[in-house]
Amino acid sequence: MLKDNRCKILAYLRASTDKQDVTHQKYEILEYARGNDLRVDQYIEVTISSTKNSKQRRIDELTKKLSPHDTLIVTELSRLGRSTTEVVDLVNTLINQQVRIIIIKQHLDFNRHDLNSKVIVTLFSLFGELERDFISLRTKEALASKKAKGTLQKSQFxxxxxxxxxxxxxxxxxxxxxxxxxxxxxxxxxxxxxxxxxxxxxx
Incomplete structure (x- = not known):
């Protein structure tokens, strides 16, 4: 598939600590690009824990570089965020900005105008909402437990x-x-x- 000269292709690579893992990701992306007649214009590489914020993981930088009709390639969804909710939110944001997202390992190609992509994104959104509900529930339960324990703290009496x-x-x-x-x-x-x-x- 020939690339539109007005568009660019970015690849995002992230590993927690092992530099070799980033190299392996780059190899996977190069192989995929070669097999699908694509040329990656820029690689954004970062070796950092997923617990760091989006700026430290260069996600903010990535989203600023992507424009409508650009393409983002990653080896797997987990590279894009530290939770299902964060990944879903980012994917939805990029798709709404008309950015194509290719996830190699999951064999996903998110294209806003493709019906299958719309179905998958809808499911992802539901999963994201479900996780938010679970987080909210766990938070409420933790607060309730903490409150209950607080009433039974050790006392001088x-x-x-x-x-x-x-x-x-x-x-x-x-x-x-x-x-x-x-x-x-x-x-x-x-x-x-x-x-x-x-x-x-x-x-």
């Missing part, structure tokens, strides 16, 4: 827990319990009792 329960059962007020156990602040003791649900009592 724990050593006298049994004595406190016994005195409450006998009808002794929280203020008197604090005095008997030599606690200066009966309000803190009352908070402890309520959080531990030791007894339903009032100051």
């Amino acid at each position: 724990d050593v006298d827990r049994e004595k406190i329960i016994e005195l409450l059962t006998l009808g002794v007020s929280v203020r008197k319990i604090a005095n008997l156990l030599k606690y200066k602040n009966h309000i803190s003791l009352n908070t402890y009792i309520n959080k531990r649900k030791l007894f339903d009592t009032k100051l």
Whole structure:
């Protein structure tokens, strides 16, 4: 396939630490380009962890260089992001900008005007939304768990827990319990009792 002179082809290569992996990616891309009569105009190579931000991974630089009708080639989808959501968002953004995206290992060729590409992108979007929902759910569960644990943090009153329960059962007020156990602040003791649900009592 002959390349439109007005368009350019960029290849993005990223490896976490092993420089040899970038070399291997470049070989794969060269082989693919040769077999499909394509010529890569520029390689953007980076050896960096996927945990780094998009600027450090040169993704921002990549998106700025791509124009409508340009082509982006990568060896696999995981090179483009650090999560499904990030990859999906980037792919959708580029396709909406009329950038063609070729993913060699997954045998994907995203072209906005191609029906199969539209179907795949739609599925990717759903997967992205699903992952966002999972992240939101996990965050809420983690916060709830943290909050629950927070109410049961160790307290200075724990050593006298049994004595406190016994005195409450006998009808002794929280203020008197604090005095008997030599606690200066009966309000803190009352908070402890309520959080531990030791007894339903009032100051």
